[in-house]
Amino acid sequence: MTPPVETRGLTKRFGALTAVDTLDLTVHAGEVYGFLGPNGAGKTTTLRMLLGLIRPTAGEVRLFGEPPGRLDGVGALIEGPAFYPYLSGRDNLRVMARHAGVTPDRVAVVLEQVDLTGRARDRYSTYSLGMKQRLGVAAALLKDPRLVILDEPTNGLDPAGMADMRLLVRRLGASGCTVLLSNHLMTEVQELCDRVGIIAGGRLIAESTVAELRGDRTLRLVATPLDAAAARARTLLGAAAVRITDGGLDLAVTPDRAAEVNATLVGAGIAVSELRPEERSLEQAFFALTGGNGND
Numbered sequence: 001m002t003p004p005v006e007t008r009g010l011t012k013r014f015g016a017l018t019a020v021d022t023l024d025l026t027v028h029a030g031e032v033y034g035f036l037g038p039n040g041a042g043k044t045t046t047l048r049m050l051l052g053l054i055r056p057t058a059g060e061v062r063l064f065g066e067p068p069g070r071l072d073g074v075g076a077l078i079e080g081p082a083f084y085p086y087l088s089g090r091d092n093l094r095v096m097a098r099h100a101g102v103t104p105d106r107v108a109v110v111l112e113q114v115d116l117t118g119r120a121r122d123r124y125s126t127y128s129l130g131m132k133q134r135l136g137v138a139a140a141l142l143k144d145p146r147l148v149i150l151d152e153p154t155n156g157l158d159p160a161g162m163a164d165m166r167l168l169v170r171r172l173g174a175s176g177c178t179v180l181l182s183n184h185l186m187t188e189v190q191e192l193c194d195r196v197g198i199i200a201g202g203r204l205i206a207e208s209t210v211a212e213l214r215g216d217r218t219l220r221l222v223a224t225p226l227d228a229a230a231a232r233a234r235t236l237l238g239a240a241a242v243r244i245t246d247g248g249l250d251l252a253v254t255p256d257r258a259a260e261v262n263a264t265l266v267g268a269g270i271a272v273s274e275l276r277p278e279e280r281s282l283e284q285a286f287f288a289l290t291g292g293n294g295n296d
């Protein structure tokens with residue numbers, strides 16, 4: 001099946017700066033794909049090339065096998081759309097529907113999809129930032145797209161606004177729509193996305209499922225004295241598997257070794273106050289991949 005998004009060798013240079021560097025991305029049908037990277041990593045530039053808003057210096061983009069700009073089946077929220085502040089949300093969408101050649105009955109459908117039916121008659125200028133963002137998504141959905149591209153949809157939102165946007169993205173994904181969203185917040189991506197592409201300095205450094213990136217579960221240990229515990233753990237598990245962080249030890253071994261670790265330390269007169277399985281966060285995975293060149 002032709003993937004909704006595929007880029008090969010995608011590159012964009014601005015003068016001497018290579019903003020996007022030979023990027024090979026693949027987004028599969030029906031997935032919520034997170035495009036993750038710190039500010040300035042090249043996310044927006046990539047999304048703009050996907051949409052045909054700017055031309056690549058080299059490489060190519062295919063959306064459902066076609067060059068960008070040829071398809072009706074793609075909706076996007078990138079650099080917030082221009083709405084009329086004095087018009088209601090609904091009237092703004094009506095104007096857009098007319099321009100897009102979409103039947104007016106789509107307006108009520110998309111308002112419902114983004115949970116704005118109750119506020120549809122209110123002026124755009126009275127909307128919260130979260131509502132404005134959701135109206136932007138509604139505009140992207142007018143043409144009933146198969147692929148939705150959202151650039152930092154939760155950026156600047158308060159926790160409630162973020163939660164609403166997450167719900168909306170999840171619902172889109174559940175409805176079978178393919179969603180590609182960019183974000184610099186790893187916790188957001190971790191919660192929302194099936195797969196992620198991690199970009200840093202314009203280069204794709206990993207593309208995988210969130211579960212694969214996070215890897216196997218590990219062990220977290222708190223013990224006194226910590227140095228002695230670290231020394232014993234290194235002897236037992238190997239030096240590379242033991243890391244001292246935040247007043248405890250991260251042990252890069254599977255949780256089935258907990259009893260053995262506990263017995264060894266207690267046998268050496270070390271007081272173990274905490275020993276539990278831990279999942280690596282996407283953030284830890286990201287730092288491991290980028291060598292600490294990470295999130296802001």
Ligand SMILES: Nc1ncnc2c1ncn2[C@@H]1O[C@H](COP(=O)(O)OP(=O)(O)OP(=O)(O)O)[C@@H](O)[C@H]1O
Pocket residue numbers: 014017019037038039040041042043044045046184
């Ligand atoms: N039109 C342009 N002219 C020159 N440089 C640009 C242009 N657009 C982007 N850049 C540069 O390209 C790099 C990547 O920018 P981009 O906006 O794609 O990053 P980003 O990952 O989306 O970051 P952010 O989350 O801050 O938007 C940055 O160094 C940026 O300054």
